[in-house]
Amino acid sequence: MVNVANYKDYLFDVTKKIMSIDSPSGYYWNVTEEVRRIVEEMGYPFERIEKGCGIITVEGEDTSRCTAFAAHVDTLGLMVRSILPNGDLRFTTVGGPILNTLDGEYCNIITRTGKVYTGTILCKEAAVHVHPGAASSPRNDETMIVRIDEQVHCKADVEALGICSGDYIAYDPKTVVTESGFLKSRFIDDKGSVACLLTLLKIMKEEGLKPKNNIKIIISVFEEVGHGSSYLPADVNEMIAVDMGCIGLDLNCTEYDVSICAKDSGGPYDYELTTQLINLAKENNLKYAVDIYPRYGSDVGAALKGGNNIKGGLIGPGVHASHGMERTHYSALENTIKLLLLYIGC
Numbered sequence: 178m179v180n181v182a183n184y185k186d187y188l189f190d191v192t193k194k195i196m197s198i199d200s201p202s203g204y205y206w207n208v209t210e211e212v213r214r215i216v217e218e219m220g221y222p223f224e225r226i227e228k229g230c231g232i233i234t235v236e237g238e239d240t241s242r243c244t245a246f247a248a249h250v251d252t253l254g255l256m257v258r259s260i261l262p263n264g265d266l267r268f269t270t271v272g273g274p275i276l277n278t279l280d281g282e283y284c285n286i287i288t289r290t291g292k293v294y295t296g297t298i299l300c301k302e303a304a305v306h307v308h309p310g311a312a313s314s315p316r317n318d319e320t321m322i323v324r325i326d327e328q329v330h331c332k333a334d335v336e337a338l339g340i341c342s343g344d345y346i347a348y349d350p351k352t353v354v355t356e357s358g359f360l361k362s363r364f365i366d367d368k369g370s371v372a373c374l375l376t377l378l379k380i381m382k383e384e385g386l387k388p389k390n391n392i393k394i395i396i397s398v399f400e401e402v403g404h405g406s407s408y409l410p411a412d413v414n415e416m417i418a419v420d421m422g423c424i425g426l427d428l429n430c431t432e433y434d435v436s437i438c439a440k441d442s443g444g445p446y447d448y449e450l451t452t453q454l455i456n457l458a459k460e461n462n463l464k465y466a467v468d469i470y471p472r473y474g475s476d477v478g479a480a481l482k483g484g485n486n487i488k489g490g491l492i493g494p495g496v497h498a499s500h501g502m503e504r505t506h507y508s509a510l511e512n513t514i515k516l517l518l519l520y521i522g523c
Contacts, residue, residue, distance in 0.1 A: 199347035201254020205398035231396035247476035248370040249400030255346035264329035272401035358507040389522030406476035407483030418475035421496035429466035435512035438491035443478035
């Protein structure tokens with residue numbers, strides 16, 4: 178097998194690059210354009226479909242079958258709900274962020290004209306010297322606001338900046354790669370998996386590898402709100418979602434494993450496909466875990482609900498503290514790439 182460790186620096190470099198681009202669900206142009214640039218530099222074609230998802234096609238030895246691998250580049254985020262009389266912003270959530278973890282986070286407010294303002298997400302009762310409930314007040318979309326880093330004193334001042342309801346609010350991912358190999362960041366779910374797929378393409382190009390059958394890599398942009406890969410090209414026979422593995426409670430997965438999911442909230446994944454993934458991991462001594470995720474959905478679920486005639490599976494790196502301050506280890510990312518290579522016959 179290819180020495181995936183030779184591509185460690187590339188993996189982390191591309192991770193940091195796409196992590197740095199704001200992309201809450203539906204606000205995808207900048208990040209998909211960066212992905213397009215990366216893959217076209219490697220010589221692969223990139224197609225953007227009407228709903229915004231990207232598709233990268235690689236011809237295989239057997240062109241009669243096609244496997245899709247889907248990872249989503251959209252993230253959790255917020256959107257301006259209304260402007261308060263004092264100039265603060267009320268927000269609504271995009272996807273399912275844990276709002277307690279956002280208290281005190283820096284953010285960007287992205288206007289429809291392209292102007293970007295900075296701000297801070299705060300509880301209304303933010304000051305311990307003023308509010309007796311500062312430490313204990315609930316953190317939710319009724320009690321939290323965004324404080325804008327501009328001299329605004331009323332709603333009219335904010336409107337004069339061009340900020341209005343429906344503007345996106347993207348918060349800081351805080352991406353760090355440690356010397357011990359940990360990736361700490363928001364949105365490892367699922368930009369970590371996108372980086373794995375981009376590294377897979379890099380490996381195939383550099384090593385001169387050709388998959389056993391055609392593959393399509395789907396860069397999904399609405400997964401966090403439930404309909405990411407609901408459309409697939411007609412030639413796709415099976416799809417594997419490459420998404421984060423869950424850690425905690427009675428689960429087996431760790432930050433060092435590739436997760437193989439047997440069932441999530443949408444039901445079981447294809448039995449034969451999942452068994453094949455498990456056997457490949459076992460026979461090749463990968464660090465892996467098989468789990469059931471009762472509070473989880475994937476791009477495969479969206480594709481099946483969209484009426485696509487496919488088999489489906491789910492794998493991905495183990496990620497701790499999902500939808501909060503996430504963390505995984507290089508080992509989990511490497512094992513994910515190795516399993517992908519084995520599955521495509523390279």
